[in-house]
Amino acid sequence: xxxxxxxIVDTSGAAISLTVMxxxxxxxRRFGTAVAxxxxxxxxxxxxxxSLLGPSGxxxxxxxxIIAGLDQPSEGDVVFAGRSVTGMTAAERNIAMVxxxxxxxPHMTVRQNITLxxxxxxxxxxxxxxxxxxxxxxARRKSAALADKVHAVAAMLHIEALLxxxxxxxxxxQKQRAAVARALVRDPVAFLLDEPLSNLDAxxxxxxxxxxxxxxxxxxxxxxxxxxxxxxxxxMSDRIAVIMQGRIVQVGRPPEIYEQPATREVAAFxxxxxxxxxxxxxxxxxxxxPFDAFALDGAEAGRRIVVGLRPEGLRPAADxxxxxxxxxxxxxxxxxxxxxxxxxxxxxxxxxxxxxGVAAVGEAVRLGFDAGRVHLFDAGSGERLAAGLVPxxxxxxxxxxxxxx
Amino acid sequence: MTRxxxxxxxxxxxxxxxxxxxxxxxxxxxxxxxxxxAVLSFTDYQFGxxxxxxxxxxxxxxxxxxxxxRRAVVNTLIYVGIVxxxxxxxxxxxxxxxxxxxxxxxxxxxxxxxxxxMPVAATIVAMATVWQMLLHPSIGLVNQSLVAVGLSxxxxxxxxxxxxxxxxxxxxxETVGYNMVLFxxxxxxxxxxxxxxxxxxxxxxxxxxxxxxxxxxLGPTTLFVLVITxxxxxxxxxxxxTLTRGGPAFASDTLVYAMYRxxxxxxxxxxxxxxxxxFFACVLLLTLVQFRVxxxxxxxx
Amino acid sequence: MTVLAPITRLVGxxxxxxxxxxxxxxxxxMLSLSLKPADEIFAPGIHLLPSQIEWRNYLKAFEEVPLHRxxxxxxxxxxxxxxxxxxxxxxCAYALAQRRFWLNGAIFTLVLAxxxxxxxxxxxxxxxGLAELDLLNTYGALIIPFVASVFGIFLFRQFFATLPAxxxxxxxxxxxxxxxxxWRIAFPNAWPAATAFGIFSVxxxxxxxxxxxxxxxxxxxxxxxRGILYFRDEEAGSDFGPLMAATTIITAPLVIAFLLAQRKFxxxxxxxxxxx
Numbered sequence: 001x002x003x004x005x006x007x008i009v010d011t012s013g014a015a016i017s018l019t020v021m022x023x024x025x026x027x028x029r030r031f032g033t034a035v036a037x038x039x040x041x042x043x044x045x046x047x048x049x050x051s052l053l054g055p056s057g058x059x060x061x062x063x064x065x066i067i068a069g070l071d072q073p074s075e076g077d078v079v080f081a082g083r084s085v086t087g088m089t090a091a092e093r094n095i096a097m098v099x100x101x102x103x104x105x106p107h108m109t110v111r112q113n114i115t116l117x118x119x120x121x122x123x124x125x126x127x128x129x130x131x132x133x134x135x136x137x138x139a140r141r142k143s144a145a146l147a148d149k150v151h152a153v154a155a156m157l158h159i160e161a162l163l164x165x166x167x168x169x170x171x172x173x174q175k176q177r178a179a180v181a182r183a184l185v186r187d188p189v190a191f192l193l194d195e196p197l198s199n200l201d202a203x204x205x206x207x208x209x210x211x212x213x214x215x216x217x218x219x220x221x222x223x224x225x226x227x228x229x230x231x232x233x234x235x236m237s238d239r240i241a242v243i244m245q246g247r248i249v250q251v252g253r254p255p256e257i258y259e260q261p262a263t264r265e266v267a268a269f270x271x272x273x274x275x276x277x278x279x280x281x282x283x284x285x286x287x288x289x290p291f292d293a294f295a296l297d298g299a300e301a302g303r304r305i306v307v308g309l310r311p312e313g314l315r316p317a318a319d320x321x322x323x324x325x326x327x328x329x330x331x332x333x334x335x336x337x338x339x340x341x342x343x344x345x346x347x348x349x350x351x352x353x354x355x356x357g358v359a360a361v362g363e364a365v366r367l368g369f370d371a372g373r374v375h376l377f378d379a380g381s382g383e384r385l386a387a388g389l390v391p392x393x394x395x396x397x398x399x400x401x402x403x404x405x
Numbered sequence: 406m407t408r409x410x411x412x413x414x415x416x417x418x419x420x421x422x423x424x425x426x427x428x429x430x431x432x433x434x435x436x437x438x439x440x441x442x443a444v445l446s447f448t449d450y451q452f453g454x455x456x457x458x459x460x461x462x463x464x465x466x467x468x469x470x471x472x473x474x475r476r477a478v479v480n481t482l483i484y485v486g487i488v489x490x491x492x493x494x495x496x497x498x499x500x501x502x503x504x505x506x507x508x509x510x511x512x513x514x515x516x517x518x519x520x521x522x523m524p525v526a527a528t529i530v531a532m533a534t535v536w537q538m539l540l541h542p543s544i545g546l547v548n549q550s551l552v553a554v555g556l557s558x559x560x561x562x563x564x565x566x567x568x569x570x571x572x573x574x575x576x577x578x579e580t581v582g583y584n585m586v587l588f589x590x591x592x593x594x595x596x597x598x599x600x601x602x603x604x605x606x607x608x609x610x611x612x613x614x615x616x617x618x619x620x621x622x623l624g625p626t627t628l629f630v631l632v633i634t635x636x637x638x639x640x641x642x643x644x645x646x647t648l649t650r651g652g653p654a655f656a657s658d659t660l661v662y663a664m665y666r667x668x669x670x671x672x673x674x675x676x677x678x679x680x681x682x683x684f685f686a687c688v689l690l691l692t693l694v695q696f697r698v699x700x701x702x703x704x705x706x
Numbered sequence: 707m708t709v710l711a712p713i714t715r716l717v718g719x720x721x722x723x724x725x726x727x728x729x730x731x732x733x734x735x736m737l738s739l740s741l742k743p744a745d746e747i748f749a750p751g752i753h754l755l756p757s758q759i760e761w762r763n764y765l766k767a768f769e770e771v772p773l774h775r776x777x778x779x780x781x782x783x784x785x786x787x788x789x790x791x792x793x794x795x796x797x798c799a800y801a802l803a804q805r806r807f808w809l810n811g812a813i814f815t816l817v818l819a820x821x822x823x824x825x826x827x828x829x830x831x832x833x834x835g836l837a838e839l840d841l842l843n844t845y846g847a848l849i850i851p852f853v854a855s856v857f858g859i860f861l862f863r864q865f866f867a868t869l870p871a872x873x874x875x876x877x878x879x880x881x882x883x884x885x886x887x888x889w890r891i892a893f894p895n896a897w898p899a900a901t902a903f904g905i906f907s908v909x910x911x912x913x914x915x916x917x918x919x920x921x922x923x924x925x926x927x928x929x930x931x932r933g934i935l936y937f938r939d940e941e942a943g944s945d946f947g948p949l950m951a952a953t954t955i956i957t958a959p960l961v962i963a964f965l966l967a968q969r970k971f972x973x974x975x976x977x978x979x980x981x982x
Binding site: 065068070089090091095096099100101102103104105106116117120121182 | 875878
């Protein structure tokens with residue numbers, strides 16, 4: 001039995017090796033005078049699943065294209081396994097890519113689509129010629145070997161029955177599989193995936209997510225995944241590089257990104273529910289309302305700071321620090337999202353559990369949160385502050401405030 | 406290891422390889438010749454001659470003052486002036502008829518559309534020889550029919566007063582089908598709900614609907630058809646060369662035929678170049694008019 | 707009014723049918739004459755149909771002139787022109803549509819400007835050039851002047867511009883060179899444009915008389931329209947039956963192509979409307 005390269009990997013789990021596979025060194029890309037990428041540096045470890053995450057137009061696709069060799073950096077260097085590949089074409093770099101639109105060749109069958117990259121790589125110009133490919137013994141032998149590989153990959157993705165169809169006769173999910181098969185069939189240095197799930201419907205997208213992570217585990221290859229969907233990035237990757245306005249603002253494991261967002265923008269971008277931002281001015285003693293139950297540790301007085309509170313971090317509590325009235329309620333089944341007016345022009349969105357009954361609009365609520373999970377940012381720069389909120393000893397201040405209301 | 410070209414250089418080389426054949430061919434076969442024609446039109450160059458003289462606008466002056474030259478210009482204008490409106494109007498009528506008929510009897514409409522388009526598919530020189538048979542003074546079907554109903558036979562292709570108009574009829578015959586297809590496309594593009602709206606607004610009979618919906622929306626198509634017809638008519642050559650050779654006595658001479666005769670029969674390259682330039686100017690002018698008017702149409706619609 | 711309505715409703719179709727009959731008359735007459743014995747052609751009075759079918763006119767047409775030669779020349783010239791036009795236009799169109807080359811703007815301007823130039827305009831200098839190269843009276847003289855089809859470049863460019871950029875990138879990742887992408891990915895996907903352009907080009911050059919009249923005087927190189935004129939003028943001036951048989955044979959290929967593939971044919975031919 002022939003050894004297929006993806007069988008080499010053990011099935012116990014992700015192959016963890018810390019060799020640096022791909023490295024971007026100070027990569028800048030300009031289009032005319034517009035700077036698309038501004039001195040991006042990134043190292044991607046072998047066998048990792050790295051997502052490039054960011055809003056559309058942030059430069060993540062350009063980054064991927066530069067890694068692929070489809071685009072060249074204006075400045076900086078791309079290094080594969082210690083060797084600079086800047087200036088090499090995509091084919092010379094030996095990467096495989098899955099495109100958002102699948103990019104299957106419409107005039108070829110699925111089989112021909114999958115065979116093409118193999119044939120380009122393994123057969124000579126003469127062996128690929130029509131007619132000659134039937135006559136040359138070497139070509140016959142090779143094409144038989146290719147056919148085996150194509151079959152193996154098709155079996156792996158369950159598309160054997162579709163091999164003789166043209167792409168137009170396939171559903172979205174089938175096209176997706178065929179595109180993955182075309183990328184998978186040869187032995188590339190890395191798989192680059194450019195928003196591969198965004199053209200699928202929601203149910204299929206969730207299914208393909210797990211298939212792709214499966215595939216990553218089974219092959220043990222380096223995957224670089226571009227997406228604007230934070231939940232995709234969070235659920236699939238080992239590491240996420242958040243790119244905004246042509247710069248990498250944060251690189252880290254998904255929990256790090258969620259729990260320690262480097263900037264206000266990252267905090268806003270990550271998470272299923274949009275984060276609440278409340279701007280206050282730091283004071284020497286207790287903070288101004290609605291944070292009058294807290295003091296600020298680590299920031300000088302007078303500085304304008306933004307307090308980030310995740311809606312899912314707020315919960316109804318009898319001694320909750322935030323007091324307000326429900327203004328709007330979106331019932332979602334297992335939970336409800338409430339917009340709570342806190343007075344003073346502040347309002348927050350909070351995710352409320354629904355099992356013990358749903359609150360009503362107009363009802364007063366007290367919301368508590370874990371002071372350790374609050375994110376503080378500088379209001380001007382948006383940078384994360386090392387400061388933290390410290391709860392004041394007792395409710396001495398709060399009754400006074402209640403009377404004012 | 407082989408030396409690698411910088412990516413930008415490699416890309417530029419690829420681009421050059423892709424565009425160079427076409428660009429060179431365009432320059433050598435189109436733009437350079439246009440320049441040369443323009444230059445030659447100011448000379449008395451003759452094919453095969455060793456030298457030539459600069460004679461400035463003499464060729465142009467000849468063309469516009471000489472009796473024969475002026476005939477070619479006037480004849481072409483008459484030809485275009487008749488074929489353009491007639492082939493457009495007839496095509497519009499046929500297209501409207503077929504468009505309506507397509508709903509009731511699509512089969513018949515299809516057959517008729519094919520019939521009207523046949524002359525466009527046919528080889529015009531071959532069909533011109535057939536017209537010659539039809540118009541034959543004695544054994545031609547046309548004259549035989551005229552005689553049969555008691556009218557007198559006409560020398561269609563040998564009468565100086567008649568020959569140009571005979572050619573225009575053949576010109577219309579070969580153009581109507583082409584224009585009809587353009588009109589049919591224009592009609593198919595008119596959304597049906599506009600007709601419903603017009604009917605609700607009180608345009609009950611076909612005539613009213615034509616003026617409220619069809620005609621305004623067909624405006625750009627009509628203009629396009631007019632210009633296309635005119636540019637095609639300006640090039641009239643095949644029928645002239647086949648049927649009359651510009652005769653009798655230059656009564657059916659046209660610009661392109663005169664260009665051919667002066668240049669390639671009499672070898673007067675300079676004079677022929679001047680005719681070419683006049684022809685070119687007419688065609689360019691028409692195209693510019695088309696762009697102008699079409700742009701305005703798009704803006705004000 | 708209501709009594710007349712059915713009649714007026716019939717007037718339109720009747721006129722349309724009458725018009726179509728007039729349009730088809732030359733075709734009918736051509737076929738009729740091509741099948742008539744010679745004496746019947748010259749007989750007085752109207753005889754729409756031949757009293758007996760005279761197939762020999764068709765044989766005679768081939769005997770009196772080298773009709774097969776004209777047809778072959780037509781195929782060689784049209785085929786040669788089309789092949790070169792595509793070989794030259796398609797890579798350029800691909801570069802214009804899918805690559806960022808600093809000269810693209812200038813080249814596309816040339817293409818648009820070229821659309822405004824009727825080929826008659828270039829006849830004299832091209833003739834001089836061919837004479838200089840001693841190419842007159844060759845197939846080259848009939849083919850070379852038309853190999854730069856600005857219309858072809860324009861048409862293919864418009865089509866290639868609709869190909870998704872991802873598709874081209876996928877081919878690059880798969881290891882295809884740019885030239886390979888042109889012929890293995892872009893061109894096969896531009897098949898509708900290619901057929902339309904093919905019909906446009908073949909119709910134009912099969913029917914052309916102007917250039918063959920200028921470029922060749924050797925009867926062995928005559929294209930079909932030129933051949934018809936040779937037949938009429940020299941060989942058998944008044945042998946109308948065989949002459950009409952010859953015109954039928956020369957008209958037949960395109961008319962049959964039209965009847966078999968009407969939609970494509972109409973598309974291809976009317977596209978020439980884009981060309982100034």
